[in-house]
Amino acid sequence: MKDYIKEVEKLMQIPEGYCKACGKCCEIATARGSITYKELLKVANGETNESEAVINSANDFLSTFMPFNSIDEARNVNSDFVDMILKSTKKNEHEITFFHCRYLNKDKKCQIYEDRPDFCRFYPAVDKRTFFFKGCGLEKIIKENIKKVDDIIDYLEQKAKNNGQQI
Ligand code: SF4
Numbered sequence: 001m002k003d004y005i006k007e008v009e010k011l012m013q014i015p016e017g018y019c020k021a022c023g024k025c026c027e028i029a030t031a032r033g034s035i036t037y038k039e040l041l042k043v044a045n046g047e048t049n050e051s052e053a054v055i056n057s058a059n060d061f062l063s064t065f066m067p068f069n070s071i072d073e074a075r076n077v078n079s080d081f082v083d084m085i086l087k088s089t090k091k092n093e094h095e096i097t098f099f100h101c102r103y104l105n106k107d108k109k110c111q112i113y114e115d116r117p118d119f120c121r122f123y124p125a126v127d128k129r130t131f132f133f134k135g136c137g138l139e140k141i142i143k144e145n146i147k148k149v150d151d152i153i154d155y156l157e158q159k160a161k162n163n164g165q166q167i
């Protein structure tokens with residue numbers, strides 16, 4: 001019988017060989033929930049009621065990403081991304097800070113690639129909510145893989161139903 005668990009596990013991994021190393025996901029980003037730099041600093045300093053994991057991830061983010069000086073500077077890098085974030089969060093430009101990675105060089109290459117943080121290694125997540133930058137080499141394959149996982153789940157649910165089971 002087919003090993004569906006193994007198949008799903010494989011489909012949920014970031015596929016290798018599809019990243020074009022374009023650097024788009026490194027040159028502009030927002031922090032969790034698209035908060036401001038000031039708000040993120042408070043989280044990182046433990047001044048909010050967040051868990052240790054959240055505090056650590058805020059510090060990891062800040063050790064890699066630096067805030068743009070202005071919204072115009074961020075727009076010069078990727079105005080589509082800025083507009084998309086403003087629209088999807090329904091925030092105004094004073095309620096969000098855009099960041100860029102300090103380790104991306106002028107050729108859009110990562111200067112610490114072998115030692116890059118985990119959140120870089122696990123981007124883009126195989127998840128329906130993942131935002132893909134225009135032209136990202138991983139978008140198509142990840143969306144296809146998510147669809148395959150959904151199809152497997154549907155198939156197994158239907159099969160269980162036919163057998164009078166619940167999964
Ligand atoms: S550390 Fe490297 S991979 Fe991570 S965001 Fe910066 S340039 Fe990109």
Ligand code: SF4
Nearest residue numbers: 019020023025136137
């Ligand atoms: S945007 Fe996509 S293709 Fe470009 S570097 Fe990031 S993951 Fe790779």
